[in-house]
Amino acid sequence: MKLNPEIVANIMGAPLENVEQFWPNIVAALEERGRNKLSFQVAILATIGVETGKFKPVVEAFWLPESKRKAYCFKMYDIGGNRAYKARELGNLKPGDGFRYCGRGFVQITGRANYKTYGDKLGVDLEGNPDLALDPGVAGAVLVEYMIDHGIDVWAARAFGIDRVKYSEERCLKKIRRLVNGGLNHYPKFKRLFKAFKQAAIA
Numbered sequence: 420m421k422l423n424p425e426i427v428a429n430i431m432g433a434p435l436e437n438v439e440q441f442w443p444n445i446v447a448a449l450e451e452r453g454r455n456k457l458s459f460q461v462a463i464l465a466t467i468g469v470e471t472g473k474f475k476p477v478v479e480a481f482w483l484p485e486s487k488r489k490a491y492c493f494k495m496y497d498i499g500g501n502r503a504y505k506a507r508e509l510g511n512l513k514p515g516d517g518f519r520y521c522g523r524g525f526v527q528i529t530g531r532a533n534y535k536t537y538g539d540k541l542g543v544d545l546e547g548n549p550d551l552a553l554d555p556g557v558a559g560a561v562l563v564e565y566m567i568d569h570g571i572d573v574w575a576a577r578a579f580g581i582d583r584v585k586y587s588e589e590r591c592l593k594k595i596r597r598l599v600n601g602g603l604n605h606y607p608k609f610k611r612l613f614k615a616f617k618q619a620a621i622a
Contacts, residue, residue, distance in 0.1 A: 422460055422620055430615045431464070433474035441474060444559035452563055454572050457620040462575035462595055463566060465613040467525050469605040476558035479522030479529070492518040496530065509533065523552035525562040526599060537561050569598040579617070 424438040431438075445463065449455035471477050480488045493499070497517025498506040509530025511517055522529040528537055531546060538545030541560050551557050566572065576582045578591035592613055596606050 421457065422464065422616065426619050427464060427616075428474070430619060431468045431472075431474060431612065433468075433472065437474040441476070441555055441559060444555045445562060447556075448560040448563040451560075452567060454563070454567060456572065456576065458575040458579040458581065458617075459566070459572040461613060461616040461620055462571050462578070463562065464616045465609050466566070466571075466595070466599055467562075468612040469609045470526055470599075476524045476553045477527070478553070479527050488521070489518045492521040496521065506530075510535070520549055523549060524558050526565050528552060528561060528565065537564055540564050566599075571595055571598060574598070578613070 424435060424442050427433070427442055428435040428438045446455060446460070449459065449463075467474055478488075480491050483491060494501045495517065496502070496506055496509060496511055497514065498512055499514055500506065500517055506512070506517060509520070510532025511520060511530055516531050520529065520531045520534055528534060534545040534549050534552070537552075541557065541564065543551055543557055545551055545557075545561075552561060573582070574591050574595045577584060577586045578588050578595070580588075592610050593603060593606065595613075596603055596609050
C-alpha cells in the first residue's frame, strides 16, 4: 500500500487511528471492484479530506445536538418540511424519513432511495438499518460505489495524464469536485490535497 496510513494521516492532518481503521477497508473495496489504481486512491483521499476531514464517516450536521439535528433534517429532507420536492426526489415519502435517512458516510448518502440503492448494490439492508452506513466496511464500500457511479475513477486517471483523452489537470479536478459536491465548495483545499497525495503516490 504505497499511500499507507502514516502518509495519509500526515498529509490530511487526520488522526492516525482513524486512517488505520478505515483506509484498509476502502482499499479492500477498491480491490474487490477491480479499481485499485493510485489515481483513484488520490481522488478518494482528497475527497475524504474535504468531506469529513478527520477520516471517519460522519452523520450530517453531527456538530448539532440531536434535537436541533432532527429539526434541521425535517426542514431539509422531510415530506412535511420546507422542501417537500426534495424529500420526494430523495424517496422520503413517510414522515420522519428526513431524519432517519439523513446524510451518513464519507460522502454522506442522503434519502431513503439512496440508502436502498446502495444497500441493494452491496447486499446490505441500509434502508432498514441506515446507521450501517457508518460501519467501517460498509462506509468504505459505499464510498467506492458512489465514486465509481459518478465517474471519479475516469476523471482521476485523466488528472494523472494516463487516459487516452487529454484534459488539463485543473479541468479534471474541478470536474471531480462538481461530480461529488455539485459545485466547487472547498475546491482550493481539495486541489491542495489532490496534488499532495499525487506527489506522494508517484514519488
